[in-house]
Structures are given as C-alpha cells and as structure tokens.
Amino acid sequence: MSGKVADLLxxxxxxxxxxxxxxxxxxxxxxxxxxxxxxxxxxxIHVRHEEYGVFAAVAEAYLTGNPVAVCGTAGPGVTHLFxxxxxxxxxxAAIIAIAGDVETSLIDTxxxxxxxxxxxxxxxxLYTGRLVNPDQARSVVNTAILTAVLEKGPTVIxxxxxxxxxxxxxxxxxxxxxxxxxxRPSDADLSQLVKMIDDAKTVAIFGGDGCRDxxxxxxxxxxxxxxxxxxxFRGKQWLEHDNPNAVGMTGLLGYGGAYGxxxxxxxxxxxxxxxxxxxxxxxxxxxxxxIDKNPKHIGRRTQxxxxxxxxxxxxxxxxxxxxxxxTNDSFLRKQIAETNSFHDLLQHYVEKGPEIKPIRxxxxxxxxxxLASDDAxxxxxxxxxxxxxxxxxxxxxxxxxxxxxxxxSMANAAPNAFGAQLAYPGRxxxxxxxxxxxxxxxxxxxxTQVERKSPVVQIILNNGSLDxxxxxxQEAGVIPFGVKFDNPDFAKVAEAMGxxxxxxxxxxxxxxxxxxxxxxxxxxxxVDAVVDPFALSxxxxxxxxxxxxxxxxxAKQVWNGKMDxxxxxxxxxxxxx
Ligand SMILES: Cc1ncc(C[n+]2csc(CCOP(=O)(O)OP(=O)(O)O)c2C)c(N)n1
Numbered sequence: 001m002s003g004k005v006a007d008l009l010x011x012x013x014x015x016x017x018x019x020x021x022x023x024x025x026x027x028x029x030x031x032x033x034x035x036x037x038x039x040x041x042x043x044x045i046h047v048r049h050e051e052y053g054v055f056a057a058v059a060e061a062y063l064t065g066n067p068v069a070v071c072g073t074a075g076p077g078v079t080h081l082f083x084x085x086x087x088x089x090x091x092x093a094a095i096i097a098i099a100g101d102v103e104t105s106l107i108d109t110x111x112x113x114x115x116x117x118x119x120x121x122x123x124x125x126l127y128t129g130r131l132v133n134p135d136q137a138r139s140v141v142n143t144a145i146l147t148a149v150l151e152k153g154p155t156v157i158x159x160x161x162x163x164x165x166x167x168x169x170x171x172x173x174x175x176x177x178x179x180x181x182x183x184r185p186s187d188a189d190l191s192q193l194v195k196m197i198d199d200a201k202t203v204a205i206f207g208g209d210g211c212r213d214x215x216x217x218x219x220x221x222x223x224x225x226x227x228x229x230x231x232x233f234r235g236k237q238w239l240e241h242d243n244p245n246a247v248g249m250t251g252l253l254g255y256g257g258a259y260g261x262x263x264x265x266x267x268x269x270x271x272x273x274x275x276x277x278x279x280x281x282x283x284x285x286x287x288x289x290x291i292d293k294n295p296k297h298i299g300r301r302t303q304x305x306x307x308x309x310x311x312x313x314x315x316x317x318x319x320x321x322x323x324x325x326x327t328n329d330s331f332l333r334k335q336i337a338e339t340n341s342f343h344d345l346l347q348h349y350v351e352k353g354p355e356i357k358p359i360r361x362x363x364x365x366x367x368x369x370x371l372a373s374d375d376a377x378x379x380x381x382x383x384x385x386x387x388x389x390x391x392x393x394x395x396x397x398x399x400x401x402x403x404x405x406x407x408x409s410m411a412n413a414a415p416n417a418f419g420a421q422l423a424y425p426g427r428x429x430x431x432x433x434x435x436x437x438x439x440x441x442x443x444x445x446x447x448t449q450v451e452r453k454s455p456v457v458q459i460i461l462n463n464g465s466l467d468x469x470x471x472x473x474q475e476a477g478v479i480p481f482g483v484k485f486d487n488p489d490f491a492k493v494a495e496a497m498g499x500x501x502x503x504x505x506x507x508x509x510x511x512x513x514x515x516x517x518x519x520x521x522x523x524x525x526x527v528d529a530v531v532d533p534f535a536l537s538x539x540x541x542x543x544x545x546x547x548x549x550x551x552x553x554x555a556k557q558v559w560n561g562k563m564d565x566x567x568x569x570x571x572x573x574x575x576x577x
Contacts, residue, residue, distance in 0.1 A: 003171055005137045006035025006164040009157070011173035012138070013096065014041035016145045017066045020422060021045065021098070022053030023081075026073020028100030028113065031165035033071075042069065045422065047415075048444040050077055054084020054095065055412045055441075056419030059379065059402055061093035064423050067149050068093075073100035075113025078120070083409055085124035088154040090406035092209070095154040096144050097125070104132050104160045117158035126151050130158040134166040142175060149177055183293050184315055185308040193289055193306060194322045196267060200287070202331040203227040204265035206250075206258070207312070209234035210272015210292055214313035218271060219243050221316050226326045227265075228335040230258030232275045233386070233405045237395040245332060247339045250280045253390040255346065257338030262286070265331065270304070272312040276406070278302050291315050346391055349535075358532040359507050361461055365392035367510050368430070368459065371518055374398055376428040379416040382408045383434035383468040384535075385461055410434065414442030417456045418449055428518060431458040435487050436466045443493070449524035450498040457517045457525045460490050463533035470533075494526035504529040 009032070013021075022045040025033050036044055047053040050072040057068040070085075072078045078099045088095040099121075101107075102114045121128045127147040129140035144155040185193075197203060203225045211218050211231075215238045222229045228247040231239045240246045248256020262268050263282045270290040274297045275281065281302045282288070288304040290297070291312060298307035308315060346362065353363020365388035372378070375398035380389040382404050395401055402420075404412040417431035433442055438460050449456050461467075470483040491501030500520050504513045504527060517525040 003167050004031075004035060004164065005131065005134050005159070005166055005168045006032050007038060008137050008168050008171060008173055009098070009141055009159070009164075010036050010039035010042055012141045012145065012175050013067075013069055014039065015173055015175045016149065016177060018042055018069050018096070019066065020057070020060065021069035021071055022047055022057050022419070023071030023098075024048075024050055024053070024073065024077055025071075026077050026100055028074035028102065028161050029071060029077070029098070031161045032098060032100065032159055035164065045448075047448050049441060050080035051082075051084045051411075052415040052418075052441050052445040052448075054081055054097075055087060055404075055409075055415035056422070057095050058084060058088045058091055058093040058412075058419070059416035060419040060423045061088070061095055062091060062402060063377070063400060063420055066094070067096055067145060068419075069096050069098060071098040071100070073113075074102055075115055078115065078117075082120075082124060085121070085154040085156075087404050087407040087409055087412065089124050089126070091404070092152040093154070094148040094152055096148050097121075097154060097156045099156050099158045101130065101158045101160040103162045105162070107132070107160070117156060121156045124154055125156045126153040127155040128158065129156070131163045132160065134163060134168045135170070137163075137168050138170045138172060145175060146177060150180065182314050183310045184318060185291070185310045189306070189308050190315075190318055190322070193308060194319065196287065196289060196306065197225065197269075197319070197323050200265075200267035201328070202265045203267045203269065203326070204261040204335075205229045205245075205269045205271060206231065206262050206273060206275070206281075207235040207239050207271040208232040208273025208275060209238070210312045211235055211238045212272075214272070214311070214316055215239065217313055217316040217320065219245070221320060221323070224320070224323065224325045226329040226332045227269075228257060228261035228332050230256075230261055232273050233390055233401075233403070235273060236390065237399065237401045241395045241397065241399075245336075247335045248342065249390055251275070251277045252280075253387050254280065255339075255391050256342045257335035260338055261335040264335075271316070273297075274406075275301055350392070353510070354507050356532070357505075357507055358530055359504060359510060361388045361463075361531045361535050362392060363507060364459070364461075364504075364510055364514075364529055364531060365389065365432070368432075368514055369393045371511070371514050372399075372430060373428045373518075376400075376430055377402070377417070377420045377424070379403055379413040379420070379429075379431045381413040381431070381433045381437035382410050383437055383461070383466070384463070384471070385413065385432035385434055385437075386468075388461075389432055411437040411441035414438060414456070414458050415445065417458065418445070418454055421454045421456050422452075426455070426521075429456050430518075431456060433458050433460050434467070435460055435462045435464065435490075436485075438490070439487075446494065446497050446499055446524060446526065453523040455521050455523060455525070457520070457527065459514075459517070459527040459529055462487055462490065462528050462530045463535075465533050467533060490526055490528035494524075494528075499524040499526055501525075502527045
C-alpha cells in the first residue's frame with residue numbers, strides 16, 4: 001500500500017468487508033477516487049444520481065450484512081446523498097459515506113461548494129469525522145467503520161482533497177470488528193415475564209425485523225402458547241412463511257386477523273419491533289410486554305407493562321425452557337379463521353383479474369407471486385406497491401422482501417433491486433415501482449443497469465397518479481389534488497435506453513408478460529403495467545376516521561363535479577366488476 005490518506009482509507013474499508021462504493025466523482029473527490037483506483041479491491045459503481053447509489057447500497061448492506069461505501073463530491077454531490085443516508089439510518093444499514101470536502105485552506109470561508117458536514121449530516125449520520133490532518137486518518141476511519149457496522153447505520157467521513165493526497169504516518173490498515181455480544185434480560189425480568197405469560201389466558205405475538213434470526217424460536221413459542229403471530233412489514237418475511245399461527249399485518253397495509261389478535265389477547269408480546277403506528281396498537285385493555293435489543297424502542301410507540309432488553313433469539317430461547325404450554329387454542333383458531341376469510345376476500349380481484357381491464361394491481365401482484373422463484377428478492381416503492389406486496393407476495397425461507405419501510409421515501413425500489421442484483425448476481429430481483437417513483441429516480445439510472453447488463457425486473461404500476469397520496473387524501477376527507485400526471489409508454493422509453501420493455505394493457509397478457517420479464521437474463525427489463533388507478537385499498541380493520549374520511553371525500557368530489565371519478569371508485573371496489 002502506498003502511503004497516502006486515501007490509500008489507508010480504501011485499504012481499511014476493504015479489510016472491513018466493503019466490496020463496492022456507489023457514487024459520482026468530482027474534483028474534490030479526485031484524490032480519493034485515485035486512491036480507490038490504486039487500491040483495486042473495491043468496485044466503483046458509477047451511478048447517474050448519488051441518491052440512487054445510496055439506495056442500492058442500503059439494500060446491499062441490509063441483505064448481505066456487509067458494510068458498503070458511497071461517495072459524493074463536495075457540496076451538491078454530498079447533498080444528493082442525504083435522503084439515502086436517512087433511509088440507511090432508519091432501515092439499519094451499515095453505510096460509510098465518503099464525502100468530498102473543500103481544501104483545508106478554504107474551510108469556514110463560504111467557499112464554492114463548501115458545507116459544514118457536522119451540521120449537514122447531523123440528522124442522518126451516526127458519526128461524522130472530518131479529516132483535517134493526516135494523523136487523524138486511522139482513528140477516524142476506524143470509528144466510522146465500527147460505528148456503521150456495530151450500530152447498523154450510516155457514518156460519514158468528510159475528506160478535503162489536500163488531506164486525501166497527503167502522506168500518512170500510521171499506515172496500519174488492519175481492522176478488528178468484534179462480533180456483537182449476546183444480549184439477554186436478567187433472570188429476575190425473565191421470571192416476571194414467565195409469570196405474566198403463565199397467568200394469561202390468551203397471548204398474542206407481534207414481531208418485527210428484530211426476529212430476523214429468531215424465527216424458529218418465535219414460531220415454537222407461538223405454537224406452545226397457542227398464540228397468533230402478527231407482524232410488521234419488516235417482520236413479515238421472517239414470521240409469515242411456514243408458520244401455522246401467522247395472522248397477517250396490522251396498520252394501513254394490514255390484512256388478516258392481526259388487528260383482532262393483538263387487541264383481543266390478554267397479553268401481547270412485542271418482539272423486536274418499533275412499529276410506528278400506535279393507533280393500530282392496543283391501549284390499556286391489553287397487557288403489553290416489549291422485548292428489543294435497543295432499549296430506546298421500549299415503550300416509545302405505546303405504553304408497555306414490562307420492557308426487556310435483549311436479542312429476540314436469546315430471550316425467546318430462554319423463555320422456551322420456562323413457560324408452561326397452553327392447551328386451549330380457541331383464541332388462536334378464531335384469529336386464523338379471521339385471517340382465512342380476509343385471504344378469501346383478497347382473492348376476489350385475483351380470481352376476477354383476467355377479465356378486468358384496466359389491470360387490477362391485486363391480480364398483477366398475485367400473478368407475479370406465482371411466477372417468481374423461491375429465492376426471489378422483491379423490493380417495493382413507497383406507494384401502493386407496498387400494499388400489493390404486503391398482501392399478495394408471500395415470503396419463503398429464501399425469498400427477501402425489502403423497501404423503505406421505516407423512512408418511507410419514494411423511488412427506493414429500483415435502486416434497491418440494483419444493489420441486490422450486484423450483491424447476488426443472477427438471483428431473481430424484482431422492483432415493484434410506482435410511476436411517480438420510477439420517474440423520480442429509477443429512469444436515469446436505468447442507463448446504469450443497461451451498462452452493467454443487470455437483470456433487474458422493474459414492474460411499473462402505471463396508474464398515472466401518486467395513488468398512495470390520492471388514497472390518503474380521500475381517507476382524510478379532502479378532494480384529491482396534485483396527484484395526477486401523464487406518462488409516456490415506459491416500455492418504448494426503456495427500449496430506447498437499451499433495456500427490454502414490455503407493455504401490459506390487457507389482463508390477458510399479464511401472465512405471459514411477467515413470465516417473459518422474469519426469464520430475461522441479459523439485462524434490465526421494464527414492465528409498463530397500465531393498472532387501475534381507482535383500485536382502493538382499505539386495511540382489514542378500518543378505523544372510524546378513515547371510513548368517515550372516504551365518505552366525506554366522495555361527497556365533496558360529487559359537489560365539485562367529479563362524479564365520474566366517484567362512480568369509477570365505487571364501481572371498481574364494491575365488486576360490481
Ligand atoms: C421523496 C418523497 N416524496 C414524497 C413522498 C410522499 N409520498 C408517499 S407515497 C407517494 C406517491 C407515490 O406515487 P407513485 O410512485 O406513483 O406510486 P403509487 O402510489 O401511485 O403506486 C408520495 C408522493 C415520499 N414518501 N417521498
């Protein structure tokens with residue numbers, strides 16, 4: 001290794017397991033990028049928008065567990081990273097952002113492209129180090145890497161070009177990343193929990209991403225307690241498949257018996273979840289116990305009767321040795337029956353789908369679910385794609401479902417899928433994108449996928465609107481506004497850009513079109529699916545304000561002469577078709 005700060009930086013990142021750096025070059029970054037080129041161990045992924053690179057990196061980091069680097073040049077290149085870094089923070093992805101900085105002689109002079117990295121990254125970054133002296137390099141890079149990996153989130157190293165190209169005295173690039181410790185609650189807390197479980201006639205479980213490596217333990221606990229298991233979107237992929245006690249999701253995307261299960265149980269166990277919609281969680285009528293390895297999560301979404309700090313795997317394993325099995329399964333059977341009847345309801349537009357034009361998104365998603373491979377990776381844009389993925393894409397041991405579930409940014413799915421495809425070449429990678437989301441960020445970087453011949457399948461829900469907000473506005477009882485726009489034929493656009501384009505307008509073409517897209521291995525595919533913009537989605541449990549909001553919105557639309565839209569919405573959602 002030659003002896004510049006930039007060399008030490010890349011060598012340490014490579015030693016920490018970083019395989020890729022996504023970003024765009026620029027003059028402030030030149031000495032840094034030159035170091036990356038010299039090093040040769042980390043692949044540089046040139047993207048057309050820095051934010052796209054970060055979303056790709058977030059998916060790579062989340063799925064592989066490895067840290068991933070991103071970079072942007074001083075000022076605007078750096079600000080383009082920001083939304084993606086917020087996503088990394090919320091989704092818990094270990095990202096190290098290399099931010100170009102102005103020369104040290106210009107710091108604090110309001111120089112061209114200067115920004116204060118401490119202030120700017122404060123909301124997103126778990127640690128920000130600014131290298132103003134080569135002697136800081138080893139320590140700052142070490143801290144940035146360890147913080148990102150162990151605290152699972154983004155960190156920033158801000159580097160002025162003159163420091164990057166300066167000689168460094170301490171060249172020790174070895175880096176030691178300790179394995180996380182096993183975290184288990186105290187015996188006294190566990191005994192209290194065992195007593196609460198044994199005393200409760202009925203127990204329900206609601207799990208999140210914290211159950212990622214604890215699936216078997218949670219499923220066994222549920223089986224022994226005859227407890228229905230609901231989950232957040234992040235928990236779905238771990239807790240739904242091969243689990244006879246699974247009862248679906250609650251919240252706006254909700255389906256199945258989850259809402260009833262968690263509201264009607266005597267005791268609710270919240271496992272590894274920071275579920276952000278308190279209005280869908282029960283109040284004081286249900287006793288609640290929350291277990292999470294992050295103590296800050298305890299009780300912040302809803303008041304709990306007992307909070308335990310621990311890994312779900314270790315904690316539930318400890319419980320399994322102590323709790324008494326329950327014998328009465330009538331509560332569980334009731335919630336399963338509820339779940340089954342909701343699944344039947346969901347099947348309506350799936351079964352009718354082949355006859356309904358415009359294409360029903362339920363039918364599109366269910367057909368995709370049917371055709372995709374058992375280890376496919378699915379990514380949903382924030383928007384209605386989340387609803388259809390939550391309800392119609394089933395997980396399996398090897399399938400993965402991911403999105404901007406906690407930050408809820410638009411335009412995440414296509415870049416997420418691109419990053420996943422780079423990490424797992426050849427594995428089926430499917431982005432369900434909104435037309436708003438795809439034109440926000442996915443379109444420009446389709447060129448990146450084309451260049452790399454990445455076989456990413458992006459399925460655009462072409463509904464000519466920001467439909468999720470359209471639904472939200474109706475829920476709130478206001479007249480939909482600012483949500484409609486015109487689209488080109490995305491299949492033709494994709495073809496012009498060098499990708500494969502498939503346009504789906506007729507429901508009869510859906511199955512063959514999707515099968516063709518999934519079979520295409522030579523590069524990216526864009527499926528332009530013209531779907532029903534009037535398809536509504538209501539949660540399995542409709543809160544009073546939501547039902548009232550819809551009625552109000554419909555009434556106001558009638559008064560404002562939008563009778564056509566009202567009729568179409570009603571007609572297309574009350575099974576007249
Ligand atoms: C960057 C960003 N801007 C705005 C929003 C608010 N928002 C959430 S969903 C949504 C609509 C998404 O529309 P589209 O991508 O077309 O998907 P659809 O809901 O129509 O399926 C909007 C505007 C957001 N979450 N993120």
